[in-house]
Amino acid sequence: xxxxxxxxxxxxxxxQRTSREQLAGHRGxxxxxxxxxxxGKSTIxxxxxxxxxxxxxxxxxxxxxxxxxxxxxSANLLEPTHGSDFAKRFGLGFGPADREENIRRxxxxxxxxxxxxxxxxxxFVSPYRIDRQRVREWVELHGQQGDFIEVFVDTPLExxxxxxxxxxxxxxxxxxxxxxxxxxxPYEAPEHPEIHLHAGHRPGxxxxxxxxxWLVQQGIV
Amino acid sequence: xxxxxxxxxxxxxxxQRTSREQLAGHRGxxxxxxxxxxxGKSTIxxxxxxxxxxxxxxxxxxxxxxxxxxxxxSANLLEPTHGSDFAKRFGLGFGPADREENIRRxxxxxxxxxxxxxxxxxxFVSPYRIDRQRVREWVELHGQQGDFIEVFVDTPLExxxxxxxxxxxxxxxxxxxxxxxxxxxPYEAPEHPEIHLHAGHRPGxxxxxxxxxWLVQQGIV
Numbered sequence: 001x002x003x004x005x006x007x008x009x010x011x012x013x014x015x016q017r018t019s020r021e022q023l024a025g026h027r028g029x030x031x032x033x034x035x036x037x038x039x040g041k042s043t044i045x046x047x048x049x050x051x052x053x054x055x056x057x058x059x060x061x062x063x064x065x066x067x068x069x070x071x072x073x074s075a076n077l078l079e080p081t082h083g084s085d086f087a088k089r090f091g092l093g094f095g096p097a098d099r100e101e102n103i104r105r106x107x108x109x110x111x112x113x114x115x116x117x118x119x120x121x122x123x124f125v126s127p128y129r130i131d132r133q134r135v136r137e138w139v140e141l142h143g144q145q146g147d148f149i150e151v152f153v154d155t156p157l158e159x160x161x162x163x164x165x166x167x168x169x170x171x172x173x174x175x176x177x178x179x180x181x182x183x184x185x186p187y188e189a190p191e192h193p194e195i196h197l198h199a200g201h202r203p204g205x206x207x208x209x210x211x212x213x214w215l216v217q218q219g220i221v
Numbered sequence: 222x223x224x225x226x227x228x229x230x231x232x233x234x235x236x237q238r239t240s241r242e243q244l245a246g247h248r249g250x251x252x253x254x255x256x257x258x259x260x261g262k263s264t265i266x267x268x269x270x271x272x273x274x275x276x277x278x279x280x281x282x283x284x285x286x287x288x289x290x291x292x293x294x295s296a297n298l299l300e301p302t303h304g305s306d307f308a309k310r311f312g313l314g315f316g317p318a319d320r321e322e323n324i325r326r327x328x329x330x331x332x333x334x335x336x337x338x339x340x341x342x343x344x345f346v347s348p349y350r351i352d353r354q355r356v357r358e359w360v361e362l363h364g365q366q367g368d369f370i371e372v373f374v375d376t377p378l379e380x381x382x383x384x385x386x387x388x389x390x391x392x393x394x395x396x397x398x399x400x401x402x403x404x405x406x407p408y409e410a411p412e413h414p415e416i417h418l419h420a421g422h423r424p425g426x427x428x429x430x431x432x433x434x435w436l437v438q439q440g441i442v
Contacts, residue, residue: 014267015274015282023277046235053236056244058279060337061236070329070359081355082321089310090322100303101311108291109330116281116339134302138291 017143020117024058026221028114029146030139031211034126034190035153036182037168038160040199040207044153045123047208052119055212057221060113062106063123071109072102094179100131107135111142119221127181129188146218151211152193157182159200238364241338245279247442249335250367251360252432255347255411256374257403258389259381261420261428265374266344268429273340276433278442281334283327284344292330293323315400321352328356332363340442348402350409367439372432373414378403380421 021027031048033041042063052059069077075091082090092098103126113120126132136148160182161169172180179185190196195214197207215221242248252269254262263284273280290298296312303311313319324347334341347353357369381403382390393401400406411417416435418428436442 015270015280019274020279020281023274023279049236053240053244058241058244058337059236060241060333062333066333066336070332070363071326082325086318086321089318090325097307097310100307104303104311105292105326109333111291112281112283112287112330113334113337115287116279116334116337118337118339142291 017115017117020115024117026057026117026119028117028119028143029149029220030110030114030120030122030135031149031151031215032110032126032132032135033121033123033151033153034132034193035155035199036157036160036187037125037180038163038165039153039155040204041123041125041153043204044197044199044207044211045121047204048211049121051208051212052215052221055221057119058117059119059121061121061123062110062113067102067106067124071105099128103128103131103135107138110135111139111147114139114143114147119215125181125187127185127187129190132190149195149215149220150190150193151195151197152190153197153199153207154189155199238336238338241336245338247278247338247340249338249340249364250370250441251331251335251341251343251356252370252372252436253331253347253353253356254342254344254372254374255353255414256376256420257378257381257408258346258401259384259386260374260376261425262344262346262374264425265418265420265428265432266342268425269432270342272429272433273436273442276442278340279338280340280342282342282344283331283334288327288345292326320349324349324352324356328352328359331356332360332368335360335364335368340436346402346408348406348408350411353411370416370436370441371411371414372416372418373411374418374420374428375410376420 033045035041045061049059049061072092074093075087078087078091092102106122106124110120110122139148164170168177171177172183181187195211199207254266256262266282270280270282293313295314296308299312300308313323327343331341331343360369385391389398392398393404402408416432420428
């Protein structure tokens with residue numbers, strides 16, 4: 001076989017997921033945190049990330065901080081570099097189609113990380129059941145059953161609202177934010193999450209440990 | 222600090238890139254292969270992936286196979302699941318804005334993989350200098366200088382066209398594909414790539430080794 005002969009199609013030596021998992025020492029999966037704004041998703045996911053990293057598990061965390069400025073940037077962020085037509089088409093706001101595309105892109109990326117043998121943590125409100133279900137199907141279709149682990153961070157609305165870390169509930173109650181999940185837009189709780197965290201009045205470390213223990217018990221890490 | 226007290230903002234214990242790199246045993250970076258269709262990008266990137274995996278380097282390969290069906294799916298692929306309005310807005314074809322968004326999404330994802338301490342290989346035609354330059358800036362802005370390594374797979378058009386692995390050049394010459402890079406659409410060669418592979422008449426293994434040796438010499442792997 002030689003590159004000089006155009007009739008010979010080069011053999012594609014692809015590294016398989018199993019080779020990547022062998023190198024990592026564990027399998028890849030998505031641990032998908034869903035819950036209201038202020039429920040503690042991001043805090044708990046960060047603590048799980050920390051605990052797993054200390055155990056030698058290769059992890060990554062996708063959350064608003066690293067997604068909303070890049071992959072799922074708003075029109076306002078895209079406009080200066082890419083122009084207004086481009087920004088209007090591809091920039092993501094908080095309307096229904098925008099949220100759908102936001103979760104679709106994140107799910108696609110999470111699946112790539114799973115293929116790379118990374119335990120991939122995601123922390124997004126992801127309020128609609130159908131969007132989460134589509135991600136589950138996508139991830140498992142391109143991987144295997146058990147690749148998608150849904151974690152319902154179940155914190156009562158009144159607790160979330162009393163925390164209001166970014167002042168968003170206040171603005172939503174004043175009608176200054178349209179389509180705010182839990183106030184003017186529905187949150188569709190998971191019906192059969194792999195992990196159901198009763199999260200309202202327990203410290204983040206304890207909740208994170210519950211997730212890590214589950215992953216250990218399932219033989220994932 | 223307690224979750225019960227809503228006035229206490231939970232401290233964010235984030236895992237830093239350096240911790241992920243320490244665990245991986247090497248730094249993250251993007252190795253961005255660019256070149257004409259049929260230049261050998263994907264084959265060489267796959268061989269680099271294989272060589273690095275065998276050396277114990279945590280890698281991942283982004284290419285048409287895992288991007289064009291998911292993250293950067295066409296309107297036709299999105300339509301059955303997401304409906305036609307959604308598909309029309311977010312689906313990517315091969316027009317100028319579509320190509321720009323395609324490379325933007327891939328660049329955003331590559332940067333996430335770099336943060337996860339993965340040596341991230343990408344194999345896309347990526348014909349426009351400005352798009353590649355934006356990815357370089359994005360990756361380095363959110364990481365550090367040296368995170369973006371451009372590999373120009375420099376294979377003469379006549380060699381690429383004689384290979385024509387997917388029969389696309391033939392269709393483009395017949396006018397059946399609009400905007401085909403190298404035929405009816407320009408390929409803007411890198412001016413200062415980190416690695417310039419003179420790829421027309423050398424075996425893929427040798428070209429892949431050249432890339433791996435460069436990474437070794439730079440102390441990246």
